[in-house]
Amino acid sequence: EVQLVESGGGLVQPGGSLRLSCAASGFTFSSSWMSWVRQAPGKGLEWVANINQDGSEQFYVDSLKGRFTISRDNVKNSLYLQMNSLRAEDTAVYYCARASRDLSGSYPSDWGQGTLVAVS
């Protein structure tokens, strides 16, 4: 069974930094693309970033590029999101997801339960 457990969320002041982690199990982590998706309170889902199997390729939503960095450790079966220069509008639940691949690209197929980041 695929399990994705996010951690590292919490309350941070504007301008601060936070590093989210996602511990993966139940599948071959090193063979999977991975994603971060966020959801502001009462709002819709927003794709944040993708990373390929060995971490050599990362893709970001244009509005976040430069402040957020996605990375992974295939030895520890872990995904990370480094968030810098945080703003109030970054307040959201952040979901880690395993991304499946097809001819179109990648899509989240399995999700964690999310971790809340509050910037205030």
Add this chain to the structure above:
Amino acid sequence: SYELTQPPSVSVSPGHTARITCSGDALPKKYAYWYQQKPGQAPVLVLFEDTKRPSGIPERFSGSSSGTMATLTISGAQVEDEADYYCYSTDSSGHHCVFGGGTKLTIL
């Protein structure tokens, strides 16, 4: 930036058919995917590659895509299908992903 457009809300009576649309310029060449999200829960994939159901998703969930519009159809909608539904796809490059704004499905 690329956008997917969904109606904010759809209402249907129990046992009737609900249809939720998603429009986007790249959909003629890119697949659409659909997620169901109930309050306080993580999203769940209900359709991938326009029409395919993951294991465990009831047969009443189906999908289609034509031109710039993809459609999620719930045939014989049940009370437990009341949720927010999001479409998802990628831009023409395949590297940048986007969710639609979401549709609140009400079964009443």
